[in-house]
Amino acid sequence: MRDNVPDSWRRQSDHVIPVSSHCRHCRETFIHERHACPRCGRGTMTVKPASTAGVVESWTEIFDPPEEFHRMRPYIIGLIRLDDGARLSAPIVDVESGMLVKGMRVEAVVRKVYVQGQDGLIEYGTKYRPSMKVIKESKPPSGASLAKSGKQ
Amino acid sequence: MDVRVAATGGVRYGELWTLGIGDLMRAAAADVLKNFDGDMKDIDTLVLSNCFAGRALGIHTLIPLAYDELGFRGRIFEVTGSDATGGFAVQRAAILIESGVAQRVLVLGVEKIGDLLASQVQSALSSLLGSEQVFQGQTLASDYALMARQYMETYGVTLRDLALISVKNHANASLNPMAQFPFPLTVEQAAESQEIASPLRALDAASICDGASALILEKPGKNSSPVSIVGLGEGRDLPGLHDRKDLTSLAATREAAQMAYEAAGVSPQEIDVAEVHDVYSIAELMAIEDLGFARPGQAKTWVRKGRTALGGDLPVNPSGGLKACGHAPGATGVRQAAEIAVQLSASAGKRQVADASVGLSHSVGGNGSQCAVTIFRTIAIRG
Numbered sequence: 246m247r248d249n250v251p252d253s254w255r256r257q258s259d260h261v262i263p264v265s266s267h268c269r270h271c272r273e274t275f276i277h278e279r280h281a282c283p284r285c286g287r288g289t290m291t292v293k294p295a296s297t298a299g300v301v302e303s304w305t306e307i308f309d310p311p312e313e314f315h316r317m318r319p320y321i322i323g324l325i326r327l328d329d330g331a332r333l334s335a336p337i338v339d340v341e342s343g344m345l346v347k348g349m350r351v352e353a354v355v356r357k358v359y360v361q362g363q364d365g366l367i368e369y370g371t372k373y374r375p376s377m378k379v380i381k382e383s384k385p386p387s388g389a390s391l392a393k394s395g396k397q
Numbered sequence: 398m399d400v401r402v403a404a405t406g407g408v409r410y411g412e413l414w415t416l417g418i419g420d421l422m423r424a425a426a427a428d429v430l431k432n433f434d435g436d437m438k439d440i441d442t443l444v445l446s447n448c449f450a451g452r453a454l455g456i457h458t459l460i461p462l463a464y465d466e467l468g469f470r471g472r473i474f475e476v477t478g479s480d481a482t483g484g485f486a487v488q489r490a491a492i493l494i495e496s497g498v499a500q501r502v503l504v505l506g507v508e509k510i511g512d513l514l515a516s517q518v519q520s521a522l523s524s525l526l527g528s529e530q531v532f533q534g535q536t537l538a539s540d541y542a543l544m545a546r547q548y549m550e551t552y553g554v555t556l557r558d559l560a561l562i563s564v565k566n567h568a569n570a571s572l573n574p575m576a577q578f579p580f581p582l583t584v585e586q587a588a589e590s591q592e593i594a595s596p597l598r599a600l601d602a603a604s605i606c607d608g609a610s611a612l613i614l615e616k617p618g619k620n621s622s623p624v625s626i627v628g629l630g631e632g633r634d635l636p637g638l639h640d641r642k643d644l645t646s647l648a649a650t651r652e653a654a655q656m657a658y659e660a661a662g663v664s665p666q667e668i669d670v671a672e673v674h675d676v677y678s679i680a681e682l683m684a685i686e687d688l689g690f691a692r693p694g695q696a697k698t699w700v701r702k703g704r705t706a707l708g709g710d711l712p713v714n715p716s717g718g719l720k721a722c723g724h725a726p727g728a729t730g731v732r733q734a735a736e737i738a739v740q741l742s743a744s745a746g747k748r749q750v751a752d753a754s755v756g757l758s759h760s761v762g763g764n765g766s767q768c769a770v771t772i773f774r775t776i777a778i779r780g
């Protein structure tokens with residue numbers, strides 16, 4: 246439904262190197278580049294690289310995904326508060342949902358999000374994984390094995 | 398505002414394999430005209446309401462189709478507003494009449510989405526969220542799941558409480574011959590159904606299906622129906638949940654409700670019957686509070702005590718709601734308005750709310766990024 250190379254290209258930078266926008270009026274920080282403050286609507290925004298770590302505030306595990314994500318099911322979407330104060334929602338990987346707790350520290354990793362069709366573009370994006378190895382023995386899989394397995 | 402509901406109609410929602418979108422439009426139009434004292438020539442304006450024809454059928458405007466299928470030769474408007482479109486379409490029609498532009502308007506909501514695979518329907522629903530959320534595979538269910546988790550933790554609500562909403566709506570639907578699922582459900586069935594996005598379960602969710610609903614609205618006149626639209630409200634919010642301060646409430650609903658109550662000169666306590674947007678069970682719980690019926694955190698008590706059931710002090714979703722009538726995204730808001738009009742004209746049969754004279758319909762788009770609240774009341778016929 247969304248195989249669109251120019252659109253992926255335009256959005257790629259924010260997907261792999263996320264930025265935050267700080268409103269100089271509200272003194273609140275929001276994920277992504279914002280031209281209008283989500284709170285006050287003003288254009289008083291300063292854009293800077295987003296923090297690469299934060300804490301888990303909440304999460305849900307999706308068992309009934311859109312068709313583009315069917316082979317990844319189930320996967321976790323978390324609400325994460327970055328250290329710069331911005332809150333975002335993003336996939337949490339390398340951990341089972343049963344191991345998640347509120348306040349768990351997570352860090353950003355670039356992972357494959359989606360492959361456009363059979364021979365199409367592979368889109369990457371930022372996901373978050375636990376900063377410390379709270380999980381069993383498992384080591385985060387390497388990029389190479391990811392590409393083969395097609396897992397997140 | 399005083400805009401009368403002259404007639405209501407529509408088809409029973411469901412997986413309507415044999416009907417295309419043109420068939421659905423014609424069927425709903427024929428049904429509403431059957432209940433109307435007049436014919437298509439008496440209608441000067443058509444307001445079309447749809448959500449997913451572009452995505453599901455590749456038809457990006459229904460106006461040529463309506464012109465062709467219905468033989469309608471008046472003014473045609475098309476309204477868009479996510480899966481709250483129907484609510485906004487009813488409001489647009491009321492505004493056209495109130496402003497004097499139109500005399501009599503046919504509001505026609507239609508959705509033909511059942512030809513998509515289930516996972517494609519999930520993709521379509523996700524498309525109602527922000528583009529970054531779509532990119533990451535977030536879904537409408539996952540957004541409501543995050544709201545449910547926050548709400549449940551904040552107010553001590555359990556899966557059984559959520560299940561009570563679906564159980565109540567199925568009980569109401571069993572009295573509604575137009576409901577997709579007119580059969581009862583038990584708390585166990587709902588609470589133990591398959592997880593779709595934790596903590597939400599399959600039976601917390603409305604089924605996304607085909608359907609069409611219609612209303613005829615007109616200026617008040619000598620022989621008008623006593624059911625009047627008296628107040629409109631709309632509200633909006635940021636598309637990303639992570640940007641919102643409070644996940645236990647929909648700000649768009651609060652904003653729309655306040656505007657509608659003010660416009661109508663009605664307080665929440667005066668509402669006798671409400672059709673609310675229970676796209677997931679948690680959404681009905683939040684609506685009960687955001688519409689001002691119960692204080693924050695108190696909706697659970699209302700639901701546990703049956704105060705929102707038929708026969709309770711404020712019946713919510715007497716039709717069975719989105720959960721049990723089915724949710725045809727572009728048509729649902731029209732169906733909700735039609736249900737309130739039917740209730741206020743005391744013609745709802747077995748599901749009739751006793752002595753209902755003030756009603757409210759509530760339609761939410763996507764994860765609460767937009768909302769339409771409409772208030773109806775019966776106006777005493779002058780002698």
Ligand SMILES: [Zn+2]
Nearest residue numbers: 268271282285
């Ligand atoms: Zn600001």
